[in-house]
Amino acid sequence: xNIAEFQRNMKDAYLEKDxxxxxxxxxxxxxxxxxxxxxxxxxxxxxxxxEEFADVLAWLVSLANLCGIxxxxxxxxxxxxxxxxxxxxxxxxxxx
Ligand SMILES: [Zn+2]
Numbered sequence: 001x002n003i004a005e006f007q008r009n010m011k012d013a014y015l016e017k018d019x020x021x022x023x024x025x026x027x028x029x030x031x032x033x034x035x036x037x038x039x040x041x042x043x044x045x046x047x048x049x050x051e052e053f054a055d056v057l058a059w060l061v062s063l064a065n066l067c068g069i070x071x072x073x074x075x076x077x078x079x080x081x082x083x084x085x086x087x088x089x090x091x092x093x094x095x096x
Pocket of ligand 1: 084085090
């Protein structure tokens with residue numbers, strides 16, 4: 001399954017519920033899942049980690065559906081490497 005198929009699956013499964021919850025309610029769930037990812041990272045539990053990555057990605061893509069964002073199209077920002085320095089690998093300094 002590629003990212004476009006994943007986004008379509010999330011849309012088919014969850015768009016109706018997501019729309020009822022709204023953008024900020026769905027964003028709150030994404031943040032909650034990011035918190036769970038943080039806990040899995042600290043524990044070093046590989047099975048939990050894989051599930052948390054899936055959950056964060058699912059909520060992120062659900063939020064994109066609500067906002068009318070095509071994630072495959074959005075990803076093209078990084079198609080040619082770092083969008084700032086245009087290098088692969090990135091040669092930007094860590095300072096903003
Ligand atoms: Zn860079």
